Amino acid sequence: MIAAERKRFPWGAGILLLLATVAAVAAGAVISFSRNDAWYATLDKPALTPPDFVFSLVWPVLFVLMAAGALMVLERAGNFERALSPLGIYYTMLAANAFWSLAFLGMQDVALALGAIAALLLLIIAMMQDFARYSRTAALIQIPYLIWVSFATYLNLSILALNSDG
Template sequence: MELLQVNGRINKKKLALSILIPVVGGSITGWIANKNAQEKYKKLKQPSFSPPGAVFPIVWTTLYATMGIAKYRVDQKVKDMRTDTPAIPLYDLQLGLNFLWSFLFFRWGLRGTALVEISLMLASIALTAYEFQKLDNTAGVLMMPYVGWVTFALGLNYSVWKLNK
């Protein structure tokens, strides 16, 4: 429970909202972007390190939940400090880029464009993690698995694009 407490308090409503926005948003985006796209994707050449499809929803749900907790922690710290920070706009930017990537890569088949976009997304995630860490060390740490996974996803995106030019 300490993970969810900020300054000894838990705001359950804000915590739930902070987690639900990326989890539900990512689920809906993934469902819409992947609808009828999986058959095409299965026909593409895959790199040897490509994980089974069942891994992705598990990983993404976990990452969305942890980034939601991180955002909640930062929101609470910023509210208590009454200060301006680029942390929340950066978080919103990276989340928007995250949702867009699924459409670029799966729905529209723009794998090269998706590669450029995921590079920008990774940079915005890293900046978000840095800004989060300045405000709340735990929030910064919670963003690290996301940085790692998107780095892996960038390599996967590059490999699929290169193998299927």
Template sequence: MIVTIIIAAVATICVLGAGGALTEIGPWYHSLRSPPWRPPNWAFGPVWSTIGVLTCIAAVLIWRASPTPWDKTVTLGLFAINAVFNILWSLFFFKLKRPDWALIEVAFLWLSVLALILDFYPRSPLAAALLVPYLIWVSIASVLNRAMVRLNGPFMGRADRGLVKGQS
């Protein structure tokens, strides 16, 4: 069991670390217009840390509740897909400065979290429930992402340094 916990913790730290490394809060981000209801910047770290802990616990619970190698393979595959979408969102929004691309991608991130919940529920309702805050947060992020695209678009490519059109 300790090996399962360590693997889940390391995987969670790697995914959150990769997303964090791609998150550049600088002049470009600060130049974006945001809706008045946007959470303060300081809230994102604690929220993602909480989601990481809950996801790690859910991973351990579902691994223990998976009776067959096939169940474990499906679970690993769903987690891998979710990890890719989680990291891609940060890449598109922050690194490539393309909130419009991130808005398209976040739908896949949301669906990947939902797929995890639906897959987990028959084997471990608790593991599924632990992922509900993740789904809620991605839902909020989706609406925020959409609002930021509407307030700031259209966006241009990296050749234009990712600045919002019309700004210097």
């Protein structure tokens, strides 16, 4: 009788996943720190806009939860190929997240950013559904991210409405 092969964590895929997450964090940070603060300061913002420091507290926690969920899926799947769908959505979601920063803060295009964040919301929902096929916990720990991006969508839409020329 052949002994059951012990399942090993796919370290290479896990490291690449973490590096991609760090790259998305870094891209957002570079864009955020290099943004034109004078432009952002002149925007009319809704009453529920939190102070700037809140964003720098919330985002690191959310990225840790995102990566933790993706790693849980990878571990449960056993290799990248078996988790291609949820991790493909994860990588696409990371790119959409970074693109929102570029559109809103880098390009100062609030309307384009609204489109990007709407796509991001859909990607988060799809990612959570796909994560749940592998790990319910991996999906559930994305709820704070979904809530935060929903709130950010409200902020983006409100800023667009408050600053439109029409």
